[in-house]
Amino acid sequence: MSLYTSSNPIVPAETIRQLRRMADAFYQVGAIDAAYLLATMVMRLIQATGKPSFYADTPLGVCPFCGDHEEILKVDDKNYGVCHEHHVYWYLGRNFLHTPNPPDKQLVYRLDLLNTYTQASVRQAFPRAICPCCGKFRIHASWCLFL
Numbered sequence: 328m329s330l331y332t333s334s335n336p337i338v339p340a341e342t343i344r345q346l347r348r349m350a351d352a353f354y355q356v357g358a359i360d361a362a363y364l365l366a367t368m369v370m371r372l373i374q375a376t377g378k379p380s381f382y383a384d385t386p387l388g389v390c391p392f393c394g395d396h397e398e399i400l401k402v403d404d405k406n407y408g409v410c411h412e413h414h415v416y417w418y419l420g421r422n423f424l425h426t427p428n429p430p431d432k433q434l435v436y437r438l439d440l441l442n443t444y445t446q447a448s449v450r451q452a453f454p455r456a457i458c459p460c461c462g463k464f465r466i467h468a469s470w471c472l473f474l
Contacts, residue, residue: 338372343382346372347462354470362470370460370472380455384462388417388452394465400437407441408452414444417452 346369354362373382383389387396390410398409399419406419454464461468468474 338376338382340382343369343373343462347384347468350470351468359470363472366460366470366472373459379457379459379462380453382459382462383453383457383464387419388449389454389464390415391447391451391454394463400441402434402437402441409440409444415447416441416444417447418449 346365350362350365350369353359353365373379376382385396387399388408389396390413392413392415393410395410395412396408397411400407400409400416401422404422406422407416408419409416457464458467458471458473460473461471463471
């Protein structure tokens with residue numbers, strides 16, 4: 328399998344995740360130079376693909392206010408990402424595996440929760456402004472070059 332399609336290299340997302348974990352591990356033990364060297368390599372690899380949002384830290388979308396997600400709720404055959412801190416949710420997509428619904432009490436709780444929260448748009452939940460170095464939105468990792 329070639330690492331190139333058209334003119335942009337494709338780097339497996341798992342490879343990028345492992346490199347980010349290594350950079351974080353180096354940073355945690357005080358090997359700052361090694362962490363920044365890996366961060367530079369990650370950033371250059373991702374920039375070469377031209378697809379930084381593909382390498383986002385979370386493929387499940389993020390809260391437009393804090394850049395995090397706390398839970399995934401299943402309601403019927405739809406999945407939603409949720410941030411309880413900011414009372415927002417966003418649509419993730421349909422569950423085509425048709426797994427069983429939760430018990431009625433849990434389903435009512437989930438529907439009530441979504442009715443009291445504000446729905447974020449897909450554009451807000453899946454931002455294009457993902458950091459090409461650490462893959463986060465709004466808040467950078469401690470080892471990130473853009474901190």
